[in-house]
Amino acid sequence: MNAKTLTSRRNLFLLGGVLLAALIPLALGKNQYAMVLVTTVLLYAVLATAWNIIGGMAGQLDLAAAAYLGLGAFTTGTLLMRWNITPWLGMIVGGITAAGLAFLIGFPLFGFKIKELWYALSSSALVEVMRVLFLMWDQVGGPTEQYLPAGLSAWYSLRFNNYVPYYYIMLVILIAVLILTTRIRYSKLGYSLLALGEDEDAVEVLGVNSQAAKLKALMIYAFISGVVGGVYACLYGYLHPSFFSTSMSMEVAILGIVGGMGITYGPALAAIVMVSFREFLRANLGGGMEGLYLVVYAVILIVVALYQPRGIAPLLERGIKYIKTYFGELRHGRPADAESR
Amino acid sequence: MDAQPMLKVDNLTKKFNDLVAVSDVTFEVRPGEIVGLIGPNGAGKTTLFNAITGLYKPEAGRVTYKGVNITGLLPHKICKLGMSRTFQVTRAFAHMTVEDTVRVGAYNRCGEKNVQAKVDQVLGLVEMEDIRGRVCSDLGLASLRKVELARALATEPDMLLLDEAGAGLNATELGAFMALIQKLNRDYHITFCVVEHVMQMVMGLCHRIVVLESGEVIATGTPNEISANQRVIEAYLGKRAVRC
Amino acid sequence: MIETATQGVISGVMMGAIYALIALGLSIVFGVMNVTNFAHGEFVMLSMYLSYVVGTALAWDAVVTPVITVPLLFFFGIITYHLLLHRTLRQMYVVQLAVTVGLQILMRSAALIVWNAQPRALQYSFIQGNFEIGGFTILTSRLVAAVVSLLFIGGIAYFLNKTWAGKAMRAASDDFDAASLMGVNYKRTYALTFGIGSALTAVAGGLLMSFQQTDPVGGIRFGLLSWCVLALAGLGSIPGLVVAGIIVGVAEALTVSFFDPRSRLLAVYAIFILVLWLRPRGLFGRR
Numbered sequence: 117m118n119a120k121t122l123t124s125r126r127n128l129f130l131l132g133g134v135l136l137a138a139l140i141p142l143a144l145g146k147n148q149y150a151m152v153l154v155t156t157v158l159l160y161a162v163l164a165t166a167w168n169i170i171g172g173m174a175g176q177l178d179l180a181a182a183a184y185l186g187l188g189a190f191t192t193g194t195l196l197m198r199w200n201i202t203p204w205l206g207m208i209v210g211g212i213t214a215a216g217l218a219f220l221i222g223f224p225l226f227g228f229k230i231k232e233l234w235y236a237l238s239s240s241a242l243v244e245v246m247r248v249l250f251l252m253w254d255q256v257g258g259p260t261e262q263y264l265p266a267g268l269s270a271w272y273s274l275r276f277n278n279y280v281p282y283y284y285i286m287l288v289i290l291i292a293v294l295i296l297t298t299r300i301r302y303s304k305l306g307y308s309l310l311a312l313g314e315d316e317d318a319v320e321v322l323g324v325n326s327q328a329a330k331l332k333a334l335m336i337y338a339f340i341s342g343v344v345g346g347v348y349a350c351l352y353g354y355l356h357p358s359f360f361s362t363s364m365s366m367e368v369a370i371l372g373i374v375g376g377m378g379i380t381y382g383p384a385l386a387a388i389v390m391v392s393f394r395e396f397l398r399a400n401l402g403g404g405m406e407g408l409y410l411v412v413y414a415v416i417l418i419v420v421a422l423y424q425p426r427g428i429a430p431l432l433e434r435g436i437k438y439i440k441t442y443f444g445e446l447r448h449g450r451p452a453d454a455e456s457r
Numbered sequence: 458m459d460a461q462p463m464l465k466v467d468n469l470t471k472k473f474n475d476l477v478a479v480s481d482v483t484f485e486v487r488p489g490e491i492v493g494l495i496g497p498n499g500a501g502k503t504t505l506f507n508a509i510t511g512l513y514k515p516e517a518g519r520v521t522y523k524g525v526n527i528t529g530l531l532p533h534k535i536c537k538l539g540m541s542r543t544f545q546v547t548r549a550f551a552h553m554t555v556e557d558t559v560r561v562g563a564y565n566r567c568g569e570k571n572v573q574a575k576v577d578q579v580l581g582l583v584e585m586e587d588i589r590g591r592v593c594s595d596l597g598l599a600s601l602r603k604v605e606l607a608r609a610l611a612t613e614p615d616m617l618l619l620d621e622a623g624a625g626l627n628a629t630e631l632g633a634f635m636a637l638i639q640k641l642n643r644d645y646h647i648t649f650c651v652v653e654h655v656m657q658m659v660m661g662l663c664h665r666i667v668v669l670e671s672g673e674v675i676a677t678g679t680p681n682e683i684s685a686n687q688r689v690i691e692a693y694l695g696k697r698a699v700r701c
Numbered sequence: 702m703i704e705t706a707t708q709g710v711i712s713g714v715m716m717g718a719i720y721a722l723i724a725l726g727l728s729i730v731f732g733v734m735n736v737t738n739f740a741h742g743e744f745v746m747l748s749m750y751l752s753y754v755v756g757t758a759l760a761w762d763a764v765v766t767p768v769i770t771v772p773l774l775f776f777f778g779i780i781t782y783h784l785l786l787h788r789t790l791r792q793m794y795v796v797q798l799a800v801t802v803g804l805q806i807l808m809r810s811a812a813l814i815v816w817n818a819q820p821r822a823l824q825y826s827f828i829q830g831n832f833e834i835g836g837f838t839i840l841t842s843r844l845v846a847a848v849v850s851l852l853f854i855g856g857i858a859y860f861l862n863k864t865w866a867g868k869a870m871r872a873a874s875d876d877f878d879a880a881s882l883m884g885v886n887y888k889r890t891y892a893l894t895f896g897i898g899s900a901l902t903a904v905a906g907g908l909l910m911s912f913q914q915t916d917p918v919g920g921i922r923f924g925l926l927s928w929c930v931l932a933l934a935g936l937g938s939i940p941g942l943v944v945a946g947i948i949v950g951v952a953e954a955l956t957v958s959f960f961d962p963r964s965r966l967l968a969v970y971a972i973f974i975l976v977l978w979l980r981p982r983g984l985f986g987r988r
Contacts, residue, residue: 175795177795224974225978228531228532230981232794232795234977237924240805241921242970244918245966248963304564304569310553311553311557314552315548317544319550321510321533322609323537323562323564323612324561362918366802369802370803411806411810414806417799417800418785418800421796
């Protein structure tokens with residue numbers, strides 16, 4: 117499979133999906149709760165698809181999505197509050213800041229021959245570290261919630277009174293990220309990362325700087341998460357250290373793993389299914405049982421990791437292939453029959 | 458042939474805690490040569506290779522490639538200078554296709570524009586065009602060895618280190634492999650250093666041979682000289698064999 | 702200022718011994734078995750909760766609870782091994798990571814559901830109290846905990862180095878094919894090893910509950926601590942573990958004394974990153 121075969125049928129399918137997604141707010145726009153749900157789905161879809169770059173392609177188990185998202189959020193929000201800089205610009209700065217953090221953490225931990233374990237461990241602690249850091253950092257608010265100003269115009273400060281504009285912004289970002297991921301996949305970086313995941317020593321002797329490749333992947337993912345963080349801040353309308361949520365980071369990683377590491381649309385699909393399921397649980401169980409969705413997530417992760425480490429997407433592809441051959445036989449008869457005529 | 462050696466190893470020592478795997482090894486490979494590195498099992502040949510190509514950091518000694526000190530450099534930097542290698546236990550990119558595997562190597566020198574042409578050229582050279590779309594985990598040993606060679610070739614090396622590339626091949630496969638290496642050596646001016654156990658390959662291919670035992674060089678010379686060398690026979694077959 | 706520092710060092714040394722005990726459980730599993738248990742911190746958290754449950758149900762002192770929690774954690778470890786980990790041994794490394802990450806999330810979320818976010822503590826232990834030496838206060842609970850930790854560490858070291866079972870465990874880790882040829886049932890040995898590693902956390906848990914409280918997210922902190930101590934110590938040296946534990950404990954204590962108490966996690970994290978960057982094989986590491 118190379119870039120050329122990808123354009124034809126699959127892209128048509130995706131285009132259809134995109135159009136469908138674009139039409140959803142027209143149907144659901146009035147229902148605030150439904151809009152929250154689909155926007156959240158899109159949010160996780162973007163994060164999980166971006167996660168794929170570091171998780172699926174580079175083979176690193178990153179558990180720090182919220183660290184980058186939170187940093188992007190705080191950057192964007194603070195720029196707006198202090199210097200009235202529009203979040204459209206702020207989110208880019210947020211992305212860059214997040215990428216900077218990623219560089220600081222990744223540089224020491226992606227050295228040649230350092231096991232993936234250490235980055236995974238570090239990332240799992242990073243979110244909590246950021247949370248504590250921002251709790252203590254009174255200049256940017258500390259433990260109190262800081263509300264973002266409504267400002268000049270809704271479009272300038274990205275503060276809308278309903279979810280529909282946020283939905284479309286997220287949708288555009290998702291499409292952009294999907295395209296970006298595909299582009300990366302078939303570029304030098306993509307091939308290098310894929311090979312790196314197979315055998316780091318072998319790939320190094322072929323001239324690939326494994327540390328640089330991993331860092332690039334990490335920084336791209338962090339940048340995207342930071343940008344999303346900017347939108348996130350505007351969506352919620354405030355800043356708070358609780359944005360640095362360990363459970364959100366775990367969720368993103370689970371979506372990436374379950375969705376199929378390395379397959380572009382897999383995590384987005386997983387997001388649709390699992391986030392909807394999560395919201396369903398949350399709506400119907402309430403109280404202390406909210407945490408149950410994480411238990412279910414964890415079980416799914418364990419089961420998938422043990423029995424189908426490549427995630428759900430390959431199963432889907434096999435299923436699609438099976439259906440195609442089945443319908444092909446219906447139409448043309450079985451190959452043996454055709455020949456005997 | 459030039460006077461300056463392509464690869465020069467001086468007093469290389471590699472230890473693992475207290476175990477000395479490679480001890481004070483000195484040898485060189487001149488441009489255009491095929492040098493064989495032989496020795497009984499456990500002699501330290503693969504360790505030596507790993508120390509030369511940057512996978513291990515030697516405790517002492519110096520590796521010079523084309524006049525540049527590459528001791529302890531990271532493998533990818535060494536590859537950029539023109540040296541690549543294959544592995545003893547094939548380390549194929551199991552889930553990638555033959556073509557994609559070669560492509561990874563091709564990106565060493567080629568940009569996005571000419572990478573496909575390079576891939577096609579290399580696949581043609583090793584005669585693997587017909588299986589370019591096969592996934593590496595589906596391949597047999599002989600093909601896997603060729604893939605390893607192909608991807609290293611794609612990096613446009615001046616020198617290739619082959620680690621037991623002939624092991625496990627049957628007579629036909631071996632003959633074809635040897636012919637390929639000779640072609641690469643003569644027509645494409647690639648210098649080789651090969652670790653080998655298969656004597657047919659060593660005697661048939663190599664211009665010179667370096668013999669390693671217990672981490673030390675015990676002899677160097679032409680194939681004829683080595684096959685008559687007492688010390689070498691002793692190392693392989695034990696002291697009593699020498700008396701025969 | 703020097704007094705604050707010395708006080709911090711004293712308390713840090715004692716905590717360090719406990720951290721070393723926690724890290725020991727991890728060292729056995731990771732160093733000896735080469736199994737990565739991402740959820741190790743959660744095992745500690747679980748031990749502490751179990752100590753709480755036993756302590757409240759039976760009105761036992763925290764220090765005594767390990768009598769029940771140690772066997773409990775031991776079996777929990779064995780079951781976890783058989784159910785989850787055994788299958789991951791022959792697969793890609795990422796699988797083991799993913800499975801233990803899943804376990805970590807599972808344990809943390811389950812704890813949140815069962816006990817909710819309110820921290821739990823036991824009634825005052827009999828080792829509570831303090832005494833003075835040379836103008837410095839020593840908390841008895843910490844001291845007892847440190848001493849007991851060191852005793853256990855010494856005991857495990859003896860076990861690993863001098864007994865047949867212990868040597869079998871180490872042999873099984875180096876080369877399980879060879880070891881099984883020599884009569885060592887590696888599956889059983891591994892399960893046993895993991896059980897022991899888990900059981901050790903129960904000892905630490907009981908000791909900790911005598912002067913601390915527990916909450917569901919404590920696992921993150923203990924996880925980071927164990928891995929940090931392990932990374933600092935390197936693999937293969939048990940005394941090294943004690944030294945590393947003390948270094949981390951002291952660093953943490955000093956940070957709390959001179960900076961914000963909330964920043965203790967940051968200190969540990971900083972050490973962690975620094976060690977991995979500057980000396981990945983640890984101070985006393987063999988490999």
